[in-house]
Amino acid sequence: MTGLTFAWSALGGDPALLPRVSTVVREGALQGRLPVQKLAPACVGACALAAAELAARRTGTTNVPEVRMDDGAVATAFVSERHLLVDGRAPETFAPLSRFWRTSDGWVRTHANYPHHRARLLDALGVPEDVDAVAAALAERSSVEVEEAVYAAGGLAVALRTTKEWAAHEQAIAVATRPLVERERLDTAHARVLAPITRTPSLPVSGTPLLPAAGLRVLDLTRVIAGPVATRTLALLGADVLRVDAPQLPELPDQHADTGFGKRSARLDLAADRRAFEELLAAADVVVTGYRPGALDRFGLSPEALAERRPGVVVAQLSAWGAYGPWRGRRGFDSLVQVATGIAALEGSVERPGALPAQALDHGTGYLLAAAVLRALTEQSYEGGSRCVRLSLARTAEWLVNGVEAGDAEDAGDAGGVLPYSGPEAWLAETDSALGRLRYARSPVSFAGGPVDWARPPVPWGTDPARWV
Known part of the structure; x- marks a missing residue:
């Protein structure tokens, strides 16, 4: 198929x-x-x-x-x-703290593009907003340990897994x-x-x-x-x-x-x-x-x-x-x-x-x-x-x-x-x-007689009234 x-x-x-x-x-x-x-x-x-x-x-x-x-x-x-x-x-597209990091047993990837996610990541690690400090803290811990600690703090970090390891995950x-x-x-x-x-x-x-x-x-x-x-x-x-x-x-x-x-x-x-x-x-x-x-x-x-x-x-x-x-x-x-x-x-x-x-x-x-x-x-x-x-x-x-x-x-x-x-x-x-x-x-969604572009460009975030027109 x-x-x-x-x-x-x-x-x-x-x-x-x-x-x-x-x-x-x-x-x-x-x-x-x-x-x-x-x-x-x-x-x-x-x-x-x-x-x-x-x-x-x-x-x-x-x-x-x-x-x-x-x-x-x-x-x-x-x-x-x-x-x-x-x-x-x-x-x-990605902030400095959104990347792969070495851990004591492999790799972890973090996502810290938003300020609140970045703050929670740093709180979980107990370090200031400094790339070297984050790298040092992560290098001392296992990938899964980082994953669990950061998620518990409301942040985002995921341990690298192989497809076989993921397939066995609940x-x-x-x-x-x-x-x-x-x-x-x-x-x-x-x-x-x-x-x-x-x-x-x-x-x-x-x-x-x-x-x-x-x-x-x-x-x-x-x-x-x-x-x-x-x-x-x-x-x-x-x-x-x-x-x-x-x-x-x-x-x-x-x-x-x-x-x-x-x-x-x-x-x-x-x-x-x-x-x-x-x-x-x-x-x-x-x-x-x-x-x-x-x-x-x-x-x-x-x-x-x-x-x-x-x-x-x-x-x-x-x-x-x-x-x-x-x-x-x-x-x-x-x-x-x-x-x-x-x-x-x-x-x-x-x-x-x-x-x-x-x-x-x-x-x-x-x-x-x-x-x-x-x-x-x-x-x-x-x-x-x-x-x-x-x-x-x-x-x-x-x-x-x-x-x-x-x-x-x-x-x-x-x-x-x-x-x-x-x-x-x-x-x-x-x-x-x-x-x-x-x-x-441009959008790749195309059919005969259909639109070829959007009717209007984007507007600044949050600048429209919250009502239907």
Whole structure:
């Protein structure tokens, strides 16, 4: 089973639609020891096909628009944060204390990009903010000892494991038993009635694109890369996406710029501003969360609570380690999941760990999450029911390590033979914004008549009102 076939099946998609996808294959894109060059187009292709399917549903036709993917566009988008320029300045993607460190018995990787995570790391180690002091403290301890001590302090550090060591871990066993995309119908709410949209057979430069998510309100409660990539994609497809962040948890400006295209951004204290938050929830069609499983339940954001108050809602949940197993309550990021699951050892070695050619767990899971939302909306229009979809970076990692390479044949029709990947320039664009002049990667999600770019650039973090327009 090829990557696209597997991903589409995990989303509950009709296999008869797979021939609608064709790919321009480019040799040399996203090269590494693991098959990221197969995982990436599989995730993007599944998302684009889900968008095309919903577009057909909303235009009242059974003729699903053709999806044409390009490996160059996919490879460029999977490292979008590296291509971003703000007034000609390249962002810093990792802070000085976010890196691999030697321990007494191996390696550990820390994540300290955010000030509160950096403070907790230093508190756990009992050292000042000094690279040499951190290195000395870590060199005296075992990797697992560091992992447990830093997590106990609310920080982030993960011991390097091989794939064999991870496979024996209780969390890995729990992850492997779950589907790539968890899909659940929560109730028997009436079928969603989607307003019809206009089909554009061939999109002229000045024409109106076919927007399958037009008119849908998406409440975005995600941070970092995977969740924001998903909601950035839904914004591309016409959704009104409002990202809401807690005022006390500042965002990294460049990270926000990269994933903020098409969205509005507001700050809101969910506890203190309860009435405003409830008004947002009452009118949301989709709620996307990217916090630790259960962390937002006290605000009435469990799938069951949301479905009870807003019948017909689609709830999309993203986590690092999954909503099960002993690590379900742990924070995590792509770089840390790579280290725990054995990916870092495979891409390098136990003696000198490496990394994937992109933060592919984040980007791949993000496109799958958007695809799961789109498919849930399509299914609702036929069958009704509030829906919940769940994905995790660890489950995507398990697929990358053990599953994607199983399909050696091309996932989709050949749309032009094998071409070289000569660089990202063809898939980069520039725009003016309130943040400055931006160079950015275009979205790789493409189908006939669909949008070719976002309708609006990102805005400064937290500058919009916390209400729907």
